[in-house]
Amino acid sequence: MSEISYRRIVTDGLWHNNQALVALLGLCPLMAVTNSLVNGLGLGLATTAVLLMSNLSVSTIRHWVRAEVRLPVFVLIIASFVTAVELVMHAWFHELYKILGIFIPLIVTNCTIIGRAEAFASRNPVAASGVDAVSIGLGFTAVLSLLGASRELIGQGTLFSGAHLLFGEVARAWELTLNADYPGVLLAILPPGAFMGLGTLIALKNLIDRYFDRRRAELAPAPATEPEQA
Amino acid sequence: MEFPVASSPHLQGDNDIQRVMGQVLLALLPGVAALWWYFGWGVIINLGLAIFTAVFWEWVVMRLRGRDPRPVIADLSGILTACLLAIALPPTLPWWQTMMGTAFAIVVAKQLFGGLGYNPFNPAMAGYALLLVSFPADMTRWLEPSVVSGHSLGLSEAWNAIFSGVAPAAGGWDALTGATPLDHMRTELSREHLIGEIRQSAVWGDFGGRGWEWVANWFLVGGLFLVWRKVISWRIPASMLVALALIAGIFWVIDPDIHPSPAFHLFSGAAIFGAFFIATDPVTASTTPRGQLIYGALIGVLVFVIRTWGGYPDAVAFSVLLMNMAAPTIDYYTQPRVFGDQEKQDE
Amino acid sequence: MAEQPTPIWDFHGGLHVDDRKAPSKASPIREAVIPKRLQLPLQQHIGRHAEPVVRAGDPVLKGQLIARASDYVSANIHAPTSGMVSEIAELPIAHPSGLPALSIMMEADGKDRWAELPEPIPDYQEADPADLRERLRWAGIVGLGGAVFPTSVKTNVTGKQVDTLIINAAECEPYITCDDRLMQEQPAQVIAGADILRHIVGASRILIGIEDNKPEAITALRETIDTRGQRDIELRIVPTKYPSGGEKQLIYLLTGVEVPSHGLPLDVGMVCQNVATAVAVAEAILQGRPLISRVVTVTGQAVAQPGNLQTLIGTPVAELIEQCGGYLPGIHKLIMGGPMMGFGLHSDSVPVAKGSNCFIAATEAESPDPVKPSPCIRCGECVKVCPAQLLPQQLYWYARARDFDKTQDHHLFDCIECGCCAYVCPAHIPLVHYYRFAKTEIWAMEREREKAEHARRRHEFREARLKRLEAERKAKLRKKKEALAKKPASGKDPKKAAIEAAMQRVAAKKAGQEAADPASENEKN
């Protein structure tokens, strides 16, 4: 096996191959739970946890699984981990669990997870798979949180509402309110707001990419190097 | 001798987009006049605000896209969108909501998709839906028609109401505003009152609410003008209204105590206005002849369904937006039989 | 005989456009002067181009065959006047591309001497249709309405039952009046030609479809029919509506029968011929003359004396215009054909061809330049006017997106390019141009696909051949070796070396693959 560029794995996961913004995977939870920052963050972290565990196990067993049962085995592993995570959340983050509801079991069907298992973990060593899982997961979480934050902000003029669900009672005070008279553009919180928000985020990412592409083209016409901003 | 060349035909009819849009604007006049008569100057201020916002944003977006804004503004489509939206808004809506809705209609619903001709959704209704969903309280607070409240909102009163939220002097908001006839009907029905009792109230006219039904009539005049001028096809308005009347009629026959008459459905809310001016927006509607019939009829049915069982009192905006999504599919499956196509010749 | 009102089946769509026929309609057909030079493109018809049978320097007589049909679907070309072939070269032709094509250039000697012509066949009714068709083929007659399909091919109805011959006298495009004048001045020839054609295709009746804006022609034809006492010829007057002269539209108008979407009138037992073709047929059969001239309308606000001219094929358009008093100031465009379906000429140096029915010298006012199109608002005006009952705006959408499969799903090839959709389009989109673009792209793709298929077959054939040769060579070698091996073996070393080399090669290949593999992996992720 040749060398693995960890930096590349990390930048891919967080940015270049961001599962939500580039691959457009896992959109169902992405749309459904991001009506507040805390919800987004919660589901993002749960997804990351599952992703990490599944990537690690798939990578560990990658040499022993026959081709014809590869997918069923992956699905089995992922489903087990999701169930475990669901039970844990039910036990320790009860209210958040109630809010995220069906979307926790639905992590099973998040294409990101089976996608990474199939495309990365089943072909790469354990360490690299772990790094990949964390960066992909954090990239996904970042988009969920960002989308949640902007929708919460526009929709009801607050940030970190319900933080105690995730961080315990001390976090109750974290909630920020913009302006008591803010009328709240409800649309942002309702489902259409999710589509518009995601669209805007994707556009923003493309804009940034293009800006840097242009900058790089202007600066260095010589060798095509790797993108440098992480 | 050399000549410039171009593809045939070398003749061009005298129709153009500006003319189409201009005729629709013209056809709006009677309805707008009626609105002004019953609801006062707020209607006019809204129109002004919306047109101003629409032109401003078209200009900005076209500049951002690096194109000449003038022909785009001159084709009147943006102004028409603004007018259609403004007509649908309550006449005392805070100014910033009107501007926000118009900006959304122009920037997001129209220009982000590529401008006129490319928008999958009716921009005016997209703007309306944004406002209704985001500010349902303001969006459902309509003035009582002047024939009911006995008070017509003057220019300065309307101005103050819109720009500083000051209630008109005569009795404040509660005295002047009320539920629209549709809302009223829905509310009373939910209290298990019967239609007969409900219709005792002074707000009711012959078909729908007093005043309201006349607004609808004047829009009908404008709409018929458009059909006569062949600016719009008769198919969509006719099928929509017939479908609405039919389904309302069926329920009404089953139990006239809890289902209002078809006439009530036709002459209340935005049914007439929507049938002639909203559903017929060519860009977002179905274009095949059979498709138009289906498209219109489904809007009519949806209007009834949403009015009767939905979460908001009126339904034209949502029905149209929903059917906008279905229009391409409808078109695909209702392609007319091509001349000489033998497989379909039996039809 | 009092004509019974016969039903007219109105077709979908169509337009009422200002016909602008008055200027050229007024005066009788003039005889155009013989030009000094004539250019005769080898391709004036649908099908394969004709093969020249003369060479530069050859003297030719009027009516002499100078290029021979090279295929079944092809047409002869005759010298329009006497003179000398000056060259065979690529010369400008009337084509939207502006590209030149192989043509015969000849100098007229002004004597206009006829070559020896075949015998007329006055008793055509007794003649074998095949012989008559052979005569039409010799005469190089093609559809003169603009389609230029060889008439001898179109009238070959072997194996089909034809009951009706339709004569297309519905000159529906604005400006054009050549057929109208022809019918007014030579009704006898028209009817005679029609009758000959009827005999050739074996039809039992003739329907002449003519628009009601040509009363003089109607009168003339009716008188002729009455004089001849032919009861099997029916003159049907149709309302003026563009494009009632479209073949399929006219057939529907007259009979209520729809020609199948990918079929021919022959499939419904009909043959349709234009009046000018009928006249050419009459000349070929009754006078034994080939097709060397035709009536051409020259009109438009930018020509001094609009009118109709009996013009020799090959006359340069510039000379034709000259004979009509030349251009007027304000000349902006020169259009060949009608304004709805014709195309703009790059230059007036192109010659009149068999299919050239009209030249319009237009001012900018009467045929304005296309304006910048606005986006399509899907208003559906085009759907209303499309006589083929297509969805023009969908076709436009897909043609624009270069989604050619979808354009064919939406019946692109049923489009007759009549221009109605573009005429009414409020966004001024050059719709017909889009359809032509899509059609020619699809044809080009089809050509390329065929070429690729051909190349594949040749390549596979070659591979197979090489393999066979290789096998034969090896077999030979083996035999040789076997023959050698029978003698005492001494060549162990080279064998070993060869095996070792092979093993090394394999090892190197493996290493190379392994190095390459993960790299491509990363590329993908």
Add this chain to the structure above:
Amino acid sequence: MSVLLTIVTITLLAAVFGLLLGYASVRFHVEGDPIADQVDALLPQTQCGQCGYAGCRPYAEAIAKGEADINLCAPGGETTMIALADLLGRDPLPLADAEAAAKPKSVARIIETDCIGCTLCLQACPVDAILGAAKQMHTVIEEECTGCELCVPPCPVECIIMVPIKETPETWRWPFPEPSPWIKEAGNG
């Protein structure tokens, strides 16, 4: 107890499906690759090798296996690349060799006066489009030539030239209508 029962049930289920899958994978094993055929059908069959493979078929097989990008075919140009992207559900890519793709379609022509009759070009031609024999003048059958240029390098006297195929009124294509190819745009387009 219930946990144990669950484990047993799931394991049994898994075993049954495993059996099924394993059996199916052998029983329904498909030889060959129909995808390669479909890809091959889209390639222009010039057999030019500009993609780096020995011909159109090998390139098609490489694409089908996922070993090759879809943007390597210069003669097919963008049209072919997009057709491949559609077929395979891959993202369109910019052409690897845009310069080669932009070259006009050409056919080979032998300058007959210079030809020495060495037959080297005959052996290079993948479609047998060159006619000739040793010590005899060769000539290219224009209709058969795919314009692959494979005959150009072997020629020892450099007598083979590539001649762009001339457009004729029959092969002419209507240009894309907008912005109008014939009318200059007024204003800022």
Add this chain to the structure above:
Amino acid sequence: MSEPAQNPWRTALTAAAVLGFFAILGSALVGLAYQGTAERIAQSEREALLRQLTAILPKDQYDNPLLQDYLDVSAPNELGTEATRVYRARRQGRPVAVILSPVIARGYSGAIDLIVGIRAGGTLAGVRVLSHKETPGLGDRIDVEKSPWILGFTGKSLDNPPLDRWRVKRDGGEFDQFTGATITPRAVVAAVKKSLLWYRKQGLKLFDRPTPKVESRHE
């Protein structure tokens, strides 16, 4: 590239073994997680329920184990549902309050689940919305997260305001409606009023009946 013909049954058995093995691992993992969390989950559920009740009736006002002292009643006409649980709060054995969960009101777009606390004397300890489907921005202001309107019930009884004033203001009553939405608050007011009426009918009898036998819920 394909391997030489294999014995299908051999392959199938191997596949089954692999899949089976991972099935054991996976279900074992789930089983372990379940056993590890079951206790904690049950506790969380109880705490959550208790939090709801506590929001209406503070902990220091009663001393019995509220969650274990309940009654299941069915009064569809009065309480809007077939199954309402009545939690009974006592202090030193004497009745303090009942908490009804849920009471269902018919809102603009469907059922509104309420939890209603009534002190032994017949005044309201508090009302909260458990779940609803009302229009966002209009009817959803019955939710305490959106507006304090629902808190206005606390301390009210059938005499305060008098019975005929138990309506929204538009209908000539005591309670605010929201602009643009009358149906929702009207429905809530009516439902609360009905539960008060129901309680008056039942009276302190409610405290006498024994809690039904606890059924095993998890095993």
